[in-house]
Amino acid sequence: MMAKWTRSLNLKKVCWEYRVGLWQCPQFLFLIMGIIIILAILVTYIVASRYQEPEFAAITVLALTAILFTIGNLIVRAFETVALAARSKSEFISIMSHQLRSPLSAIKWQLDLLLTGNQQNPLETIYAQNERMIQSVNDLLEVNRIEDNDLILRPAPSLIKEMTQQVANEYKNFAAASNVGIEIEAEENIPKMLVDGERIKHVIGHLIDNAVRYSVGGGNVVINISAKGNKLIWKITDHGAGIPADDQKRVFDKFFRSNQALRYQTEGAGVGLFIAKAIIIKSGGDIGFSSLPNKGSTFWFSLPIKK
Amino acid sequence: MKKILFVEDEEALQQAMGKMLEQHNYNVLKALDGEIGLKVAQKEMPDLILLDLILPKKNGFEVLEELKNDPATKNIPVIVLTNLEGSAEVERALSLGATTYLVKANYKLDELLTKIEIVLNHAH
Numbered sequence: 156m157m158a159k160w161t162r163s164l165n166l167k168k169v170c171w172e173y174r175v176g177l178w179q180c181p182q183f184l185f186l187i188m189g190i191i192i193i194l195a196i197l198v199t200y201i202v203a204s205r206y207q208e209p210e211f212a213a214i215t216v217l218a219l220t221a222i223l224f225t226i227g228n229l230i231v232r233a234f235e236t237v238a239l240a241a242r243s244k245s246e247f248i249s250i251m252s253h254q255l256r257s258p259l260s261a262i263k264w265q266l267d268l269l270l271t272g273n274q275q276n277p278l279e280t281i282y283a284q285n286e287r288m289i290q291s292v293n294d295l296l297e298v299n300r301i302e303d304n305d306l307i308l309r310p311a312p313s314l315i316k317e318m319t320q321q322v323a324n325e326y327k328n329f330a331a332a333s334n335v336g337i338e339i340e341a342e343e344n345i346p347k348m349l350v351d352g353e354r355i356k357h358v359i360g361h362l363i364d365n366a367v368r369y370s371v372g373g374g375n376v377v378i379n380i381s382a383k384g385n386k387l388i389w390k391i392t393d394h395g396a397g398i399p400a401d402d403q404k405r406v407f408d409k410f411f412r413s414n415q416a417l418r419y420q421t422e423g424a425g426v427g428l429f430i431a432k433a434i435i436i437k438s439g440g441d442i443g444f445s446s447l448p449n450k451g452s453t454f455w456f457s458l459p460i461k462k
Numbered sequence: 463m464k465k466i467l468f469v470e471d472e473e474a475l476q477q478a479m480g481k482m483l484e485q486h487n488y489n490v491l492k493a494l495d496g497e498i499g500l501k502v503a504q505k506e507m508p509d510l511i512l513l514d515l516i517l518p519k520k521n522g523f524e525v526l527e528e529l530k531n532d533p534a535t536k537n538i539p540v541i542v543l544t545n546l547e548g549s550a551e552v553e554r555a556l557s558l559g560a561t562t563y564l565v566k567a568n569y570k571l572d573e574l575l576t577k578i579e580i581v582l583n584h585a586h
Contacts, residue, residue, distance in 0.1 A: 256545040260566040264478035267571040280474045421471055421516045
């Protein structure tokens with residue numbers, strides 16, 4: 156009982172457990188509100204007893220009410236934050252389980268066949284499904300890191316052009332299967348830069364992957380790298396389905412998948428661009444796109460040239 | 463030989479289910495998206511349809527609705543076979559006329575075979 160009391164008095168700890176700041180933490184705000192109410196009563200009493208004019212007291216009460224109203228408002232918002240966090244956790248779990256269930260079912264059925272002696276060699280399929288699960292879990296953990304403000308970059312000097320080329324090569328076969336080519340246009344003198352290579356490769360890979368997937372009518376995906384001032388800019392252009400105007404505002408939102416996208420591509424949790432944006436912003440760059448339905452999209456991102 | 467149409471975009475699942483059903487002397491028709499699924503159903507008139515919900519081109523709900531609105535296909539039993547498990551999805555699929563709703567990850571192939579045979583025997 157005592158322990159419970161002392162624990163609830165340790166506001167800093169309680170608020171840290173909620174993972175919200177002090178001014179977003181209901182317990183802390185209640186305490187502040189209590190102090191202000193007591194102060195308000197005292198001040199009103201003093202003002203009323205000192206001055207004859209009722210206007211003084213009225214104005215004081217009005218001012219204090221305004222402050223109380225603001226704090227009340229903050230408390231409501233704080234509860235909203237906590238409630239939203241709970242909702243986003245359950246959304247997270249439901250998407251994560253769905254992402255894992257598809258490959259798990261595939262593995263289960265392939266193993267069934269193997270165990271009943273009906274299948275020659277399902278190992279390649281099982282391996283591919285296992286890779287998919289690992290990728291899903293990694294992505295979702297990255298989302299969690301981003302949300303907990305725990306995304307830590309490890310910058311190292313990197314050869315930008317080679318790095319981009321390497322990622323493009325990894326997607327070559329996948330693109331060829333959809334009749335899509337990948338071209339790189341890069342300026343001659345791109346400097347070695349300080350970036351978190353693995354994460355930037357992940358961003359480039361994700362943008363190429365999207366560009367290929369939504370290139371429904373074939374056509375090439377073009378990756379352009381150019382320097383502008385002290386920034387290096389990547390542009391990845393496809394001639395695919397484009398993004399409907401209504402969906403454009405939400406493409407970087409977590410778990411957002413446009414209905415249009417689902418028509419072409421049922422796989423995916425809708426976290427790729429959310430992660431890409433967090434990585435680029437954290438690296439001091441910027442990310443965006445322009446898109447015309449049925450004409451294609453260009454996704455671009457920039458990074459500061461740090462050597 | 464009874465015809466079973468499996469509408470599923472995941473090739474690994476198509477392949478495993480197809481192999482198992484063929485082993486048990488069923489004629490398996492495969493469709494990798496909703497649009498093709500609907501066309502094959504109308505053309506081939508299968509005895510049973512296994513239908514995923516998240517599908518390219520036309521999702522499972524749209525396919526189900528069109529199947530049930532077409533007098534030619536409305537009597538073909540449809541087993542929804544998906545990994546979605548929200549109560550809203552289950553309710554929607556059943557109210558659109560699905561015979562049963564099964565979650566892929568929860569069943570082994572031979573358990574699914576039993577479910578399929580129950581539905582087939584009921585239908586005829």
